[in-house]
Amino acid sequence: SAVISQKPSRDICQRGTSLTIQCQVDSQVTMMFWYRQQPGQSLTLIATANQGSEATYESGFVIDKFPISRPNLTFSTLTVSNMSPEDSSIYLCSVSIAGGAAEQFFGPGTRLTVL
Amino acid sequence: DQQVKQNSPSLSVQEGRISILNCDYTNSMFDYFLWYKKYPAEGPTFLISISSIKDKNEDGRFTVFLNKSAKHLSLHIVPSQPGDSAVYFCAASEVTDKLIFGTGTRLQVFP
Numbered sequence: 619s620a621v622i623s624q625k626p627s628r629d630i631c632q633r634g635t636s637l638t639i640q641c642q643v644d645s646q647v648t649m650m651f652w653y654r655q656q657p658g659q660s661l662t663l664i665a666t667a668n669q670g671s672e673a674t675y676e677s678g679f680v681i682d683k684f685p686i687s688r689p690n691l692t693f694s695t696l697t698v699s700n701m702s703p704e705d706s707s708i709y710l711c712s713v714s715i716a717g718g719a720a721e722q723f724f725g726p727g728t729r730l731t732v733l
Numbered sequence: 734d735q736q737v738k739q740n741s742p743s744l745s746v747q748e749g750r751i752s753i754l755n756c757d758y759t760n761s762m763f764d765y766f767l768w769y770k771k772y773p774a775e776g777p778t779f780l781i782s783i784s785s786i787k788d789k790n791e792d793g794r795f796t797v798f799l800n801k802s803a804k805h806l807s808l809h810i811v812p813s814q815p816g817d818s819a820v821y822f823c824a825a826s827e828v829t830d831k832l833i834f835g836t837g838t839r840l841q842v843f844p
Contacts, residue, residue, distance in 0.1 A: 662834075712776075721767065
């Protein structure tokens with residue numbers, strides 16, 4: 619397994635602003651992912667964070683709204699841009715140790731509230 | 734289009750009895766299935782998984798059953814303990830592809 623930390627753990631933001639969420643892993647991992655869990659909903663994959671290249675976004679998510687950085691094999695950031703109340707969610711990063719996307723290990727999440 | 738479904742949003746079970754959580758999927762290309770447990774204010778924790786080449790996988794009190802013909806899997810917890818009270822998510826993948834999660838089932842184990 620891996621120990622994953624996220625900052626901040628929670629935040630309350632104003633409409634139209636941006637928030638950058640950090641994800642730090644205690645070991646080098648090949649694959650890192652960003653998910654969103656809206657209230658009462660399932661976890662939805664936003665994108666796969668690729669080291670050294672642009673992230674791979676899922677349908678319905680775009681780079682302008684959710685820019686992602688992955689400068690090395692232990693760290694990634696997700697920015698939620700130009701926020702609206704609909705962006706209020708829990709944002710989680712995850713990593714895959716064994717390769718492939720299965721058996722992912724999750725960080726504690728960042729609870730975002732947009733007013 | 735919900736490819737992974739957990740039709741029971743909640744389940745209440747007495748301590749010591751068996752908890753059975755169910756999950757259905759629609760994509761026949763899924764070949765790896767996982768269960769995660771999530772406590773409030775924490776990220777999901779991996780619990781147990783099963784490959785499509787098996788129909789059962791057991792780990793201590795937790796057993797996952799897979800019925801490919803019915804596109805159905807279930808998680809059995811026996812005996813259930815109060816510490817098992819959490820939200821349980823099933824997830825499916827095509828091994829090298831992304832995880833698709835169900836909507837979760839909230840399990841409450843009461844004394």
